[in-house]
Amino acid sequence: DTGVSQDPRHKITKRGQNVTFRCDPISEHNRLYWYRQTLGQGPEFLTYFQNEAQLEKSRLLSDRFSAERPKGSFSTLEIQRTEQGDSAMYLCASSRGQESGYTFGSGTRLTVV
């Protein structure tokens, strides 16, 4: 078990471009979460999946954000028409059940220039 993997580690993009991030959770974990974290702040919830079903999406997310988890395995997070305010660390986490702690990946740091 290699933990939660995220790719890429860093992404620099121009404003207006689309970006896609990938997360590979721990294989036996059925729950997968996406969070966003800016410097000096706590992680902010974006969305989560149980198996392949997306069960909740933050009201803070605009329609430019979309996430998928085909076949309940890896997940992708896409941001369309990026804005400078999207610059942040995007964290993926997985867990086994309702009272299990999250295992976080190392994150994807997005910089929009």
Place this chain on the structure above:
Amino acid sequence: GQSLEQPSEVTAVEGAIVQINCTYQTSGFYGLSWYQQHDGGAPTFLSYNGLDGLEETGRFSSFLSRSDSYGYLLLQELQMKDSASYFCAARGAAGNKLTFGGGTRVLVKP
């Protein structure tokens, strides 16, 4: 929704004890978790309190009082490697979704 309040920064010396308090306001609450995050690193799970009382894991202990909407993380025998940010996080009604506090930066001095 949920909101959690914790102090922004705490400084202590090696060997000391530090208590990080967390108060929460929630529309649904199932338990309180604590995470540690070193600069540039990912948050790592420390503990979870689903019931009132004290949970002890080595040098770290966590406490929850539902009636007071309050919890704390106790760090004992502080070591330099404990310098990090610590986040409390509330588990809400929707599955295992966590809402995080703003974090407490702990600085351990020699």
